[in-house]
Amino acid sequence: MKLERAFDILFHQLETLPRADCLSAKTGKQWQSLSSREVMEAVNAVSLGLLQQGMVRGDKVAIAADNCPAWTIVDLALQQIGAISVPLYPTCTLDDARYILAHAEVKLAFVGSAALHKKLAQALDGRSCPLYALNPLAGLPAWTALRDAGRHGDLRQLAALRSSIRADDVFTIIYTSGTTGRAKGVMLSHRNVLSTVIATAEHTRLPAGQCRALSFLPLSHIFERAGVLYYLFTGTGVYFASVDSLSTSLREVRPHTFSAVPRVLEKVHDKLVGKARDLSGWRRRLYLWAIARAEAYQPDQPPRGLAALQHALADRLVYRQWRAAMGGELRWVNVGSAALQPRLARLLWASGIAVAEGYGMSETAPVISANPFSAKDVRIGSVGIPLKGVELKLADDGEILVRGPNVMVGYYKEPALTAETVQDGWLHTGDIGVLEQGYLRITDRKKEMFKTSNGKYIAPQLLENKLKESAYIDQIMVVGDGQKFAAALIVPLYERLQEWCQEHGITYTTNSEMRLHPRIVELIEREVKRFNRHFGSWEHIKKFSLLDKPWCVDAGELAPTLKLRRKVISERCRALIDTMYRHA
Structure with missing residues (x-):
């Protein structure tokens, strides 16, 4: 069949690659699955139930919930009737929820927990807006009430409405979290997302109809939402989980693939490396030797001779255990949202798990470029090559410009901002990058670059990404706007420091x-001095302060996409920053 709208993907799976485990989630201690046909029937019924509730084409409907099959079913059901979904992060603040619901003029909403029900009820400020629960909640009708009401609806009416939906129709508004200022509503069309799904499938070449995928990144972000459509398109069974239950879900589902942000992989890495603390003697030395080998591994330069024998030994004694801890069948991981530490990418490649780091934005639905899953073609430290159909060029100042079918319709109710961001068909990303033999490397955010009092420009993200290669640095933010030199706030990787302290006889009670x-x-x-050598003298980190706890989303220091909210962190750490420059 011809694919023109995002919801066509479900029909495509049913016709070509039907699965018994199309969508799955854990209920109690058991995994429950819906087949492709059961999902289709539920989607159609919910569409008809929404029509009975008076929903019409163009109405905005909010979804605020953790990942679950009902999330995707409701999303597809809205698409079929021309309603526009407005996802909210489960971690969004009351103020953000109030703004989004009002700005989008939401007519109906779905919530996934009692806390989110309370938050949205407050955010609506008394405005009329029916609420439905995606999970059983006291005092709220469940989404299944819509499904049950629609089961006896007119499928011919739905088919006619479905056929009237066009590829360029907006089907979702994604409010970007941003690192400063108000969130912007990114309008994405069916063409935008569908082009990404098809191009990604061609780029990754995931074996059709043969895989299981774990979905735990929030569906409120277009990265995971397009990822689920990609899984449906490739006939991959989708198993919904949470980051908190990741270890258990990996063992039980034994996925072949998933999408992740670097922070998630860093935590997996820390657990694997942390096992060294439980070992002693030659076993500990062997384990640390295998880690060192893995963190220096180059997938495009496979070991030969003696090095190949050593790698095979490390694999048999250590790397095989790592694969088992991740389910035993994991082979492909897509990574986006922030820079992945090269040593972590090398470690996973060494253990037999292909990691494809990519780059994208909500405004590009979301993928712009990605590394292949081919060992000989991956370039660690880069974000890969543009997807098929996506054009990329660099402006005179190094800003990355993008053109293609994935570029957004525009910002909702923001025509001036849309015209400023998309000029002559080229999206101005605000990111600075370089092209190296066709591979894109991100160096910084245009608006985050700053100038020292000596008139020298510094790209903080470039320095931060390099210093995070250290085994002892977890998070870092470079500062120095208008100052004589660059300095840094550093959150150490305390798990590694604990090992170091143990080895060197250092005692302590708290971080x-x-x-x-x-x-x-x-x-x-x-x-810091070791990594300073990679930069010009004016870029060197001259001073730093160590923090005792990581920055997090709940505290507002990280955006939901885990990017640093520099203004918030700077304000909260003002005293530390001032101290570093007081006698400069």
């Missing part, structure tokens, strides 16, 4: 006490 220990400060200083 706060540990970070102040002179030998810990000395260790981080050595790491």
Whole structure:
């Protein structure tokens, strides 16, 4: 069949690659699956139930919930009747929810928890808006009430409405979290997302109809939402989980693939590396040797001779255990949203898991470029090559410009901002990059670059990504706008520091006490100086302060996409920053 709208993907799967486990989730201790046909029947019934509730083409409907089959069913049901979905992050603040619901003029909403029900009820400020629960909630009708009401609806009416939906119709408005200011409503069409899904499938060449995928990144972000459509298109069974249950879900589902942000993989990596603390003697030395080998592995330069024998030994004794901890069948991981530490990418490639780091934006639905899953073609440290149909060029100042079928319709109710962002068909990303033999490398955000008092420009993200290659640095934010030199706020990787302290006989009671220990400060200083050598003298980090706890989304220091909210962090750490420059 010809695919023109995002919801056509479900019909495509049913006709060509039907699955018994189209969508699955855990209920209690058991995984429950819906077949392709059951999903289709539920989608059609919900569409008809929504029509009975008075929903019409163009109405905005909010979805605020954690990942579950009902999320995707409702999303597809809205698409079929021309309603426009407006996802909200489960972690969104009351103020953000109030703004989005009002700005989008939401007519109906779905919530996934009692906390989200309370938040949306408050955010609506008394405005009339029916609420439905995606999970059983006291006092709220369930989404299944719409499904049950629509089961006896007129499928011919639905078919006529479905056929009237066009590829360029808007089907979702994604409110970008942003790192400053109000969220912008990115309008995406069926063509935008469908072009990404098809191009990604061609780029990754995931074996059709043969895989299971774990979905745990929030569906409110277009990265995971397009990812689920990609799984449906390739006939891959989708198993919904949460980051908190990731270890258990990996063991039970034994997925072949999933999408992740670097922070998730860093936590997986920390658990694998942390196992060294439980070992002693030659076993510990062997484990640390295997880690060191993995973190230096180059997938495009496979080991030969003695090195190949050593790698095979490390695989048999250590890497095989890592694969088992991740389910035993994991082979492909898509990574986006932020820069992936090269040492972590190398470690996963060494253990037999292909990691494809990519680049995208909500405004590009979302993928612009990605690394192939081919060891000989991957370029660690880059974000790969443009997807088929996507054009990319660099402006005179290095800004990345993008043109293609994936570029958004525009910002909702923001024609001036849309015209500023998309000029002559080219989307101005705001990111600075370089092209190296066709592979794109991101160096910074245009608006995040700053100038020192000496008149030198500094790209903080470039420095941050490099220093995060250190085994002892978890998070870092470079500062120095208008100052004589660059400095940094650093959150150490405390799991690694605990091992280091144990090896060097250092005692402490808390992370706060540990970070102040002179030998810990000395260790981080050595790491900073080691990486400073990669940059010009004016870019060197001259001073730093160590923080005792990581920045997080709940505290507002990270956007839901896990990007640094620099203004928030700067304000909260003003005293530390001022101290670093007081006697400069």
